[in-house]
Amino acid sequence: MRELVWKIGGEQGTGLDSTSDVFATVCNRLGYYIYAYKTFSSRIKGGHTNFTVRVSTRRVLATAEGVHVLVAMDQEAIDRLAKELVPGGLLIADSNFQPKAPEGVQMVTVPMTEIARDLLNPVYRNIVAIGASAALLGLPLQAFKDYLAEKFAAKGEQVVQGNWTALERGYSYALEQAADKAFQLDPGDGQRRLIMTGNDAIALGAVAAGCRLVVAYPITPASEILETCARILPKFGGAAVQVEDELAAVATCIGAGFAGARAMTATAGPGISLMQENIGLASMAEIPVVIVDVQRGGPSTGMPTKHEQSDLLALAYGGHGEGPRIVLAPGTAEQAFYDTVLAFNLADNYHCPVIIASDLGLGLWQQTVDNLDFDQVVIDRGPLVDPKELEAMGRDVFQRYAFTESGVSPRSLPGMKYGQYLATGVEHATDGKVKEDPVNRTRMMQKRLKKIKKLEIGGQPVPGILYEGPERPEILLISYGSTFGVVAEAAELLREQGHRVATLQVRVIRPLPVEELRAAIAAAEKTFVVENNATGQLAFIMRAEGVEHPVESILKYDGTLFRPNEVVAAVLESYKGVPA
Amino acid sequence: MASLAEFKTAEKSWWCPGCGDFGVLAALQKALVELGIEPENVVIVAGIGCSGRIGNYIYSYNFHTTHGRTMPVALGVKLANRNLTVIAAGGDGDGYAIGMGHFLHAIRRNPDITYIVMDNHIYGLTKGQTSPTSDPGFKTKTTPEGNLERPVRPLQLAIAAGATFVAQGFSSNQKQLVRIFKEAIAHKGFALVNTISPCVTFNRVNTYDFYREVLVDLDNDPNYDPTDRVAAMQKLMETDELVTGIIYREPESIPFEEKLPGFRPEPIVSQDWNLPREEFERLLARFR
Incomplete structure (x- = not known):
């Protein structure tokens, strides 16, 4: 299999975050692409929390559609999350709380608490869970052992050994119970990327x-x-x-x-x-x-x-x-x-x-x-005056807010002789001193606003959009922020269904890349703007800034990210009754 | 060494004739000259209000901020370049009403900044409304039947919050004010100088004559020990803060910036910000 999704749920404040972190980091080290996320609330102890790790052989940046292995540390986790299991998915539960699985769900109970108690350290419960998970996902145990050894090296040999034992016992227990039901993930490429x-x-x-x-x-x-x-x-x-x-x-x-x-x-x-x-x-x-x-x-x-x-x-x-x-x-x-x-x-x-x-x-x-x-990484300090030139000028000559073609005026820094000026939030003249007359006001407003009409660094324009796909698409999906990953995956799914899809990520919101947006939307048969808000703020900004082409908003504002299939469904819904 | 003329600007003053702020300005310029500080190494961070104009009249680097925010802006300047002499200046409204939160936290933090509050018990620039230091019963446009609230006692607040330097000056007592400013600027840490600076236009109660009559001058008390925090508090309560001089100072004060872990004597602005490649790779290693 090219991709598997692992999830762990239980009570907040019981170490599930570091458990998830261990699992995600080890998978990343094996050369998989990881996308890991959680559900949590503003409290420290108590309340349900869960962590999901998508493990894939290709880059993924979106919420998973279903779960292959769910680890439940309490009954609430089962009640809340078991419905996310894909057909053939496995529920691993701590036998300690006498778990009850819904009908049709394959459950493997592992005595996590018992093993931990046996090893005289209750926190090993989560490590047992990782061992069991590794077994049922077909992941090599050694990678987990190596990571735990490194992580706990400073705490001494005994802690490392304890973790290893917990891990191995979880692994072998799960295999004994359900070796026939285990998944087999394609091997990672072994590249040690960043997570x-x-x-x-x-x-x-x-x-x-x-x-x-x-x-x-x-x-x-x-x-x-x-x-x-x-x-x-x-x-x-x-x-x-x-x-x-x-x-x-x-x-x-x-x-x-x-x-x-x-x-x-x-x-x-x-x-x-x-x-x-x-x-x-x-x-x-x-x-x-x-x-x-x-x-x-x-x-x-x-x-x-x-x-x-x-x-x-x-x-x-x-x-x-x-x-x-x-x-x-x-x-x-x-x-x-x-x-x-x-x-x-x-x-x-x-x-x-x-x-x-x-x-x-x-x-x-x-x-x-x-x-x-x-x-x-290049540090570009922008226009600064030369302290030697300043000194040669003498006092009261330097104009911090001088009118220039670009609107940007070279600045002095405190400590530079004869660079003294007044920086103020009040409207001011070129020397910084307060000046509110209409002519100066108009020029100063224009000076400041024209600075950001076009963005360049070192003579190179700053790209306002990232466009991927055919030049004249049937469907154009516009995103920004973390919706980028969702839209990329939704586009893949639509392409698999035979649609000609392009994606456009807005990289700069202000100044909005109006020309690029206009051209891209004009070339597409239908454009969707995908955003996590209720009123379509990017679409609003696009209209306000002069991107007059009609677009359709796909919105979600329930506090969760889009799943790629939700975007696909919304796109197809809009085509209902119209031959594709 | 810079002369007094070098600290002056050609800017014509906006203050009313007789305004107490003239005395504050003159004393500050004199103190800077006497301390031998060069004008380009001074940053005045001013608030909003009549007193906030002070930066227009001193040939230093000047930052006229938003209302109430002199404390954090001054902190930022000092953290960026600890070689600069950073002086925050504003009125009682700027510091003790809209900026009160920052005032107390600046004291707790104790950066090497001097804070001059030009206290006139009234809002002058908005033309005569009650201020946090206005006396009870004081009639203004917004309190036509008299002020209902108790006044803020900034000096007691400062000491209670752990201030390492607390003084009060009077703008017409130049000799004392110059000395206070010099000691405040030289103090290693946060120095509050509440400066009585009468408003001749909107406050007909707290006038020069009123203050000349009631102010107790600590300089006349050879037994007063300004390093005794309890005595300082007692003096402020006894006099209801109608007192001038250096009220409290902590000789062992260590400024905030010197306590920061790893903070170097060389100012941030002069450091080489380029990371060595191996340092960058070391940072990334944590994420592998």
């Missing part, structure tokens, strides 16, 4: 891009970015600082940007709402700053642990007044890494806020990344 979340990728991208200050306020699902940076940045002379609220978080980053450092904050919807006034300040005073929004269900507190893409309008146009801002939308962890590097270069080149529109699906779910190429 990471979008949040991991953004933290790595920031450090690689020269960001040395990450300032944030904890919030689901963005906190991992601050946490990862708190671990990494001190090694490189930087700091991650948890501040009192999101107002302080973005304001601190803006202060650091003014002084010449690369700083970033990361938040979710509620934080974005609080940051809007200061994002406007960075637009107005022309200060580089990078802001990450890992979108979750809104409005208000909404659904903190559930996926949504409903901040798009707030990111592109939020806050009062009209100022420049750039909004990038990575769809994979790999793109998130490179987009973060790009975000810092854009901020330094365009002197404005750059927002990375991530989402919970991208931010939290683990995925396999082929590689991250160090050679593609």
